[in-house]
Amino acid sequence: MNENVIAMLISGIGETLYMTLGSVIIGYIIGLPLGILLYVSGKNGLRPCMPLYRALDFICNIIRSIPFLILLILLIPFTRLLVGQSYGSTATIVPLVVCAAPYIARVVEASLTDVDAGVIEAAKAMGASNMQIICKVLLVEAKTSLITGFTITTGLLLGYSAMSGTVGGGGLGDIAVRYGYYRWQTDIMVITVILLIIIFQIIQTAGMKISKKLDHRKR
Numbered sequence: 001m002n003e004n005v006i007a008m009l010i011s012g013i014g015e016t017l018y019m020t021l022g023s024v025i026i027g028y029i030i031g032l033p034l035g036i037l038l039y040v041s042g043k044n045g046l047r048p049c050m051p052l053y054r055a056l057d058f059i060c061n062i063i064r065s066i067p068f069l070i071l072l073i074l075l076i077p078f079t080r081l082l083v084g085q086s087y088g089s090t091a092t093i094v095p096l097v098v099c100a101a102p103y104i105a106r107v108v109e110a111s112l113t114d115v116d117a118g119v120i121e122a123a124k125a126m127g128a129s130n131m132q133i134i135c136k137v138l139l140v141e142a143k144t145s146l147i148t149g150f151t152i153t154t155g156l157l158l159g160y161s162a163m164s165g166t167v168g169g170g171g172l173g174d175i176a177v178r179y180g181y182y183r184w185q186t187d188i189m190v191i192t193v194i195l196l197i198i199i200f201q202i203i204q205t206a207g208m209k210i211s212k213k214l215d216h217r218k219r
Contacts, residue, residue: 005188008175015089016171019161023093024133024154034101036058036134044108046120046130058101068099068160072167089170090146096157096164103156107149109140111142144214151207155200162196172196 034056038044041053065073072095076086079094115138124138139146165173172192180189 009172009188009191009195012170012172012175012192013199015197016158016161016173016199018090019092019164019169019171020154020158023096023100023157023161024150026093026097027104027153027157029152030097031104032102032108032117034105036112036138038105039108039112039132039138040134042113044113046133056105063098063102064106064198068095068163069166071095071099072164072169072204087168087170092161092164092171096160099160100153100157104149104153107153109144111145112125112138114145115141144211147207147211147214151204151211155208158196158200158203170171 038053038056038060041049041056043050043053045053063071072092075095075098078088079091082094083091085091119137119141120133123133128137161169161171162173162176163169165171165175165177168174172195176189176192179185180192
């Protein structure tokens with residue numbers, strides 16, 4: 001490999017991390033409160049409201065049922081409106097966030113649902129408000145599950161960011177498509193795949209170690 005290829009791969013790694021981390025952070029800014037709202041308004045939630053729950057449930061299910069590549073294409077006008085273009089790493093963050101937010105909401109809802117009902121009842125008996133229960137009980141008790149979900153979501157978005165390379169999304173996926181598919185330079189494609197695997201393994205290993213460290217339950 002010459003210096004130009006190495007520089008291109010380094011740039012691709014940076015773009016891939018930018019898309020993945022950027023989308024997961026923005027996705028959690030949207031998805032975390034959405035997941036809390038799903039839990040709170042659910043049948044066994046702190047303040048059940050089935051019309052609201054069904055509406056949010058329907059929206060999440062609709063978005064999650066659309067394959068990412070199709071969603072990416074459908075959102076091109078919206079993406080262009082937000083960032084001024086429909087290609088490149090910044091533009092790719094928009095469909096990644098739209099795809100991630102409902103998934104994150106479901107992960108958060110499931111994590112909060114798994115919290116022991118006895119702990120919640122004890123907090124209520126002590127006079128805690130719903131907001132206090134959410135912030136000081138639910139999120140604290142579910143932190144291990146939430147971090148595991150964060151790790152899984154980050155890995156998922158890493159794969160989606162690579163997939164966006166088929167439509168000029170940038171990053172390692174774009175390099176793999178341009179050089180591995182269109183130019184038949186198999187060596188570059190293999191290297192990009194290996195780099196994606198390494199990044200994925202680093203994310204998963206770090207996330208799971210943090211999750212285990214915060215898990216104080218007896219094993």
